[in-house]
Amino acid sequence: MSVILLLLGILSSTGVVEFTGAQFQSVGVCYGGKGNNLPKMQAVVDLYKSNRIDKIRLYHPDEGALQALRGSNIEVILGVPNDQLQSLINVANATNWVNKYVKAYSQNVKFKYIAVGNEIHPGDSLAGSVLPALENIQNAISAANLQCQVKVSTAIDTTLLGYSYPPNDGVFSSSASSYIRPIVNFLARNGAPLLANVYPYFAYVNNPQNIALDYALFTKQGNNVVGYQNLFDAMLDSVYAALEKVGAPNVTVVVSESGWPSEGGAVAATVQNAGTYYRNLISHAKGGTPKRPNGPIEIYLYAMFDENQKQGQEIQQHFGLFRLDKSPVPTFEIMRPNPKFKLNF
Template sequence: MPVIEHLILSEGVCCGKNGNNLPSDQEVVSLYQTNSIGRMRIYYPNRDTLEALRGSNIEVILGVPNDNLRALADASAATTWIQNNVVAYSSNVRFRYIAVGNEVHPGDANARYVLPAMQNIHDAILSPNLQGQIKVSTAIDTTLLGISYPPSKGSFSDSANPYISPIINILRTNDAPLLANVYPYFRYTDNPQSIDLNYALFTSPEVVVQDGQYGYQNLFDALLDALYAALEKAGAANLSISVSESGWSSEGGNAATAGNAGTFYRNLINHVKQGAPRRSGKAIETYLFAMFDENLKAAAIEQHFGLFLPDRQPKYQLTFG
């Protein structure tokens, strides 16, 4: 089996389970280790996955599914959740973040429960004294931005502000990063007439967008810096962002080819070491989406984001690190 080489510490890979042909959890962990992939994002506390992670030294983002948010707005339920899914494994599983909800939008039924669930989960890690090891956050997407172009004008929409502002405050209080899913693929395919494919794939030979003192050669940086600008306007200039998902589909839609996906992942891996213009020189903690193609996801592009096929063969020739 070809080996994907050493993965630098700024990167990880998301690991979904929406497939009926995926490797066992122990095989998955072994594949991470074989390829020196040191960080994993999982979307719910699957017992077999957590058992397989014991002693692996892989750092983990553990997700709280959106349909659990209402229950965890109750403090006792949050304490039980932490005891069962974190404390029970924390002696030899390296939890890095708990992502309380994924891409919850202000109008969603569960939106009102994100903040209390975050607070309760944070409070629940205090008793076992895990707050120095684990940070509690939530994963947003870039649709919460009302303005994203040019990046310096980035700001959260009027509808998102009442939702995101208290979340930002709790992250600042607890010195936790904001998790953000950043997809140049979807931004490009939503507007291919105005966005050049090279700009989305990190292959533009020159600056495409000059925004004051900052020049942008790729859309990933522009989206990330629009989020940073929005945080600055929200009074959180020092808050950091970890990119909790970014990827490109290899088939099933516009520009979804193995060639484009391979180009995107190779260039993303190389690029995140250096940081975006507004945080130049600071490596961007980034989780590639995703480890495997998942055949139970929605048809077309959603099934083809994997770096690996379900038989564990790599789809692309990538060199990490």
């Protein structure tokens, strides 16, 4: 049975859970990988397949993962880790990277995006490496004749915005604008989306006085004055508004991460809230936002597994859909449509 659809509580007339409907084809799951005793990559890919999850985000080029993905028909975001960005300023290094990790597997691995860096900020020492690395990877992709299949982008977080509310006033901060503008121009020239990590959870916990929990969980209508019914749409549309203001109204946003912690001792980090958020986000993905109403929205849930070696607050270790032993997190037990149903892997 599909764990994802158990969240939704959608059953076919035969009682079999389906994850093959067109409205769910835009949802993938990130493979975080920061845990000990993680399942072997073939078992991970088999878990994706058995749950009919057809999109994966990999944060670094793991040849074991790429081998396991051969013939799986799972679409892949392949990441260039931040610590490799500077080396890819060199044209030969970028070409070698593409040839080794993309071209060599392209016949039977469905690469969709290359994410060149993750959440680089304009003040970071690596900020000046992002655009040349993007350009060099793009040129290598084109030289391999894969430009029609694979789009090259980078993943940002929403802290690059100077203003995000109301959403139509969304704008990149003055420090981020000069950094992001040439990157966005690169994306527009190459028909690539911007990857954005969008977390209503963090927006809520950082401003609980002004943001209601049910607004973050899709369970209550929002502020009708600005026309938004949930925080996710408001955050995503603020990114679209910022793109418009840097002259890129036609660049699409792919939500490359979004999730909610199921535990960790922090505010609102509960299995009930996590289950509610994931269920409603997956359902919402089939539609659009007020600024971009013609969905679906391409979204990657973070993450496939709880990551017991992830640094930072304890909640960072509890965003997973599964435990390290491949059992589902308690979230799914709560959200099952029928307590008599058992998860079957």
